[in-house]
Amino acid sequence: MKLEWLFLTIAPCDAAEPWQLGFQDAATPMMQGIIDLHHDIFFFLILILVFVSRILVRALWHFHYQKNPIPQRIVHGTTIEILRTIFPSIIPMFIAIPSFSLLYSMDEVVVDPAMTIKAIGHQWYRTYEYSDYNSSDEQSLTFDSYMIPEDDLELGQSCLLEVDNRVVVPAKTHLRIIVTPADVPHSWDVPSLGVKCDAVPGRLNQISISVQREGVYYGQCSEICGTNHAFTPIVVEAIPSKDYGSRVSNQLIPQTGEA
Numbered sequence: 001m002k003l004e005w006l007f008l009t010i011a012p013c014d015a016a017e018p019w020q021l022g023f024q025d026a027a028t029p030m031m032q033g034i035i036d037l038h039h040d041i042f043f044f045l046i047l048i049l050v051f052v053s054r055i056l057v058r059a060l061w062h063f064h065y066q067k068n069p070i071p072q073r074i075v076h077g078t079t080i081e082i083l084r085t086i087f088p089s090i091i092p093m094f095i096a097i098p099s100f101s102l103l104y105s106m107d108e109v110v111v112d113p114a115m116t117i118k119a120i121g122h123q124w125y126r127t128y129e130y131s132d133y134n135s136s137d138e139q140s141l142t143f144d145s146y147m148i149p150e151d152d153l154e155l156g157q158s159c160l161l162e163v164d165n166r167v168v169v170p171a172k173t174h175l176r177i178i179v180t181p182a183d184v185p186h187s188w189d190v191p192s193l194g195v196k197c198d199a200v201p202g203r204l205n206q207i208s209i210s211v212q213r214e215g216v217y218y219g220q221c222s223e224i225c226g227t228n229h230a231f232t233p234i235v236v237e238a239i240p241s242k243d244y245g246s247r248v249s250n251q252l253i254p255q256t257g258e259a
C-alpha cells in the first residue's frame, strides 16, 4: 500500500525531496530558530485568516439584498474600529521581536571559531580550503568538489546533489566559513544548516555555523550560474569531533596529493 502521499510535508533526510513542502530537519540552532519563527508567524496567519473569513462571511450573510433590502448609509461600530486598529499594529511587533533576535544571532560571527573553511564557487564545482592546516603557502589543504554526473551515480545517491569530495567538518564545533566565487556569483546554501550565503565576485562573505548532529547535509547553488541547472552541489559531512583528526589526515591529504 502506498501511503507516501500522506507524508508530503515530512522530509526524512537532509536533502531536498520530490514534492517537498516543509522544511528539512534542523541541524544547527540557526535552522531551529528559522523553523520556530516560521511556526510563530503561522500562528498569527491562522488567527487572521479565521478572523477575516468570519467577518467576510458574516457581512455577506447579513447584508444580502434579500435580508437587508434598504441598507443604512452609515454604520458605526466603535468597538470594531478600535480593535481593527490596535491588533494589526500589535501583531507585527510580536513578529518583529523574535525575528530581530534571530537575525542578529545569525549575523554574529563567532569571535574565536575552532576552524575556518574557505568555500570558493566555480562554474561548476567548488573548491574548499582548510586554511588552518596551512604550514606554508605551498602546503595549503585544498581540494575540488565536483558533482557526480547522472551516469556515474550509485544506488541511493541523489541526482544533482552528490559530489565526489565532501566537506568533512567536526560536529558540535564552531566553524567559520568564508565564501567567495572565482567567476560568476554563486551561493553556499545548505537548508538543514540554515545557511544561505551569497558568493559575490571580489568579496569575502563570512558565516559561522555549529552543526549539532552527525550526518550528511545536501545543498545546491541558488544562483542561476549554470545552464538549465546549477551544477554546483554542496555536501557537508559532519562527523564526531574525536574522529576528525584521523579522518582529515587519512582522507583529505591523499586526495589533494599534497602535504
Ligand SMILES: [Cu+2]
Pocket (backbone or CB within 6 Å): 121, 122, 185, 186, 187, 221, 222, 223, 225, 226, 230, 232
Ligand atoms: Cu553557482
